[in-house]
Amino acid sequence: QSSQLEKINLGCLTLNSEVLVFSSTVTSVPQKCFMNNQHINYVQLNQIQELDYQCFIGLLNLRLIEGLQLKTIQKQVFQECSNLERANFPLLQKIGENSFCLCQKLQLFDFRSNNKFSLSQCEFYHCKGLLFVSILSVIDLGIESFSNCANMQRCSFKSAENIKQNCFYGCVQLKWVQIPKVKHIQKEAFQGCVSLKYVQLDQNRCQIHKNSFNGCGNLKFVKSAFQNKKQVNTKRVKQKIQRINNLQRLY
Incomplete structure (x- = not known):
């Protein structure tokens, strides 16, 4: 030193x-x-x-x-x-x-x-205090970048195109993910995210590995979390999305 x-x-x-x-x-x-x-x-x-x-x-x-x-x-x-x-x-x-x-x-x-930049591996591994993450310009989310962030509930990556293996592994409180431009989701990227309910992405342009969402039993894909009323039509979900939207304005 x-x-x-x-x-x-x-x-x-x-x-x-x-x-x-x-x-x-x-x-x-x-x-x-x-x-x-x-x-x-x-x-x-x-x-x-x-x-x-x-x-x-x-x-x-x-x-x-x-x-x-x-x-x-x-x-x-x-x-x-x-x-x-x-x-x-x-x-x-x-x-x-x-x-x-x-x-x-x-x-x-x-x-x-x-x-624009990329995450490669374990940048925020086991950051238990994180509740909400919003990074506008990240292109690649790396291997275990947010793995075991056990209290993170919501995240938004509006420019992300690739999500690598085990990126969100074990994020047991994660409920909502915004990745509208994502093209590839590797295996076990969201494994063990047992509370995950909504992922905003375009399924027509995204390649999803068959094991990407292992253990996510309540998952629903939505193309537009803010406009698609047919897929997201409950008052409770709308209120959650509005809170997320308000938080994003702070970032």
Whole structure:
């Protein structure tokens, strides 16, 4: 860690009362730089655009991080930051494997960038605190990207075209998924999603593996979750969809 810290001029950062602040002259954080540091509660990245491999891994007391200029997160950057609750990266363009793996209290991931990108594997694995996820610009949802997010109830990926194996495996509270442009859903992508009721997609353009929805006994496909009254005609479902729509406006 000390050798990596030497790459940052120590006058360009401050750590006061568990708050880590980088100056505007720092644009990247080297690999493993703050690994397993237990004195950091909040991080303000300012002008930093890239976080390298494992630079914040294992920060058990980290709760909030803001990076308004951040564009790239490499592999395992926040893995096992078990108390991280919120990450705000509006310009993010790349998320590496296992980036937020085992961040069990992560509740809000603010992602508003229009730059197209892909998830590859286990980015949000076992993030039990996630309730709702909306990422407008993701094209590919990776292997186990959201696996075992046990409390996630709704998700929206309006640009997603491919959903890979075990992507949502074990998301037992997931009820509603919006993937209107999806073209391929690989095997066991939604296996064990026992509460899943509605998936918005176009069945005429989507190839679905026969085992994609194993264990989803109450599933119904809807082409348009907001307009198809013949398929979604109960007052209760309409109210749920309206709440989702209201949440999406926040993102």
